[in-house]
Amino acid sequence: MLVIFRWIRNQAHPLLFVLLLLSAVTQIFRYHFYQHSIYFGQALGAHRQLDQWRSDIKSYFNLRQVNQQLIAENNLLKQQLNWNLTFNSPKRDSSYLDDKTGNLVKYEYIQARVIRNSVQDQNNFIILDRGFKDGIKRHMSVVSPMGIVGVVVESAEHYSLVMSVLNSKFEITPYFYELKTSQGVISWNGEDPTMVDLEEVNRFVKVKNGMKLFTSNYSLLFPAGIPIGTIVSSSSNLKSNFHRIKVKLATDFGQLDVVTVIKNIHQKELDVLNNTIPTNEESTNDDRNR
Numbered sequence: 001m002l003v004i005f006r007w008i009r010n011q012a013h014p015l016l017f018v019l020l021l022l023s024a025v026t027q028i029f030r031y032h033f034y035q036h037s038i039y040f041g042q043a044l045g046a047h048r049q050l051d052q053w054r055s056d057i058k059s060y061f062n063l064r065q066v067n068q069q070l071i072a073e074n075n076l077l078k079q080q081l082n083w084n085l086t087f088n089s090p091k092r093d094s095s096y097l098d099d100k101t102g103n104l105v106k107y108e109y110i111q112a113r114v115i116r117n118s119v120q121d122q123n124n125f126i127i128l129d130r131g132f133k134d135g136i137k138r139h140m141s142v143v144s145p146m147g148i149v150g151v152v153v154e155s156a157e158h159y160s161l162v163m164s165v166l167n168s169k170f171e172i173t174p175y176f177y178e179l180k181t182s183q184g185v186i187s188w189n190g191e192d193p194t195m196v197d198l199e200e201v202n203r204f205v206k207v208k209n210g211m212k213l214f215t216s217n218y219s220l221l222f223p224a225g226i227p228i229g230t231i232v233s234s235s236s237n238l239k240s241n242f243h244r245i246k247v248k249l250a251t252d253f254g255q256l257d258v259v260t261v262i263k264n265i266h267q268k269e270l271d272v273l274n275n276t277i278p279t280n281e282e283s284t285n286d287d288r289n290r
Helices: 002-010 012-031 033-061 063-083 267-276 280-289
Strands: 107-117 123-128 141-143 148-155 160-167 174-176 185-187 195-199 212-215 227-235 244-249 258-264
Touching: 002 012, 033 107, 123 148, 195 227, 258 267
Parallel strands: none
Antiparallel strands: 107 123, 107 258, 123 160, 141 148, 141 258, 148 160, 174 212, 185 195, 195 244, 212 227, 227 244
């Protein structure tokens, strides 16, 4: 300790100069708009570059896992070929046929990389390295090779912000493939990032562990048949009309890297229709006027 105090005493003048210099620079950047804007822009650029480098390093060490996910995704796509030809898929309508190729067309797919992801907050978000310059806009759905990821809530020129499934404000109605029904609401309680709750499922529905849940044709954002998760526990009692269900997510949010942003090419038409739906109050006033 004596050595440290002796060194500080001997270097008192240089240390005082450094402290005064730092204080002066801080005051300049804090109270002068021009210098502050330059500093903020440079710091934001450096921060984004660090995120990009970190994402590249993480991707390099996760190549084996990414390959395994791609294999699983190929198998899933083969299964969905049959799914999309059944009554469960909104693609069955002939109005979605491409006049030139004769193929069913409703969605466009944009590949993106995850450069920032959180799983420990109550409301988690994901940042992608693609923005509106690449065709990404608000309300587009995001999926991984294994299942759903979230919904785009904001897009800049080169980046997009995604509301994760691990967000208290995210909700979706699942489709029970075995039961051929859509029911309940998927939501996250802010605890385990691998699990979500499934609520509002009638206790008379024959739910059992191991059931697979998918996105339904009631979703305006996600295509039908995207995996959500698997039921791992369920319980009910006579005091409640609903099951208490735990679902293990199909997507591993701790290992997100490559994702796909899905654009519904008919989204504008759906938005127009949604905006024309009258509220309960408007309906009541119309009835009274009649």
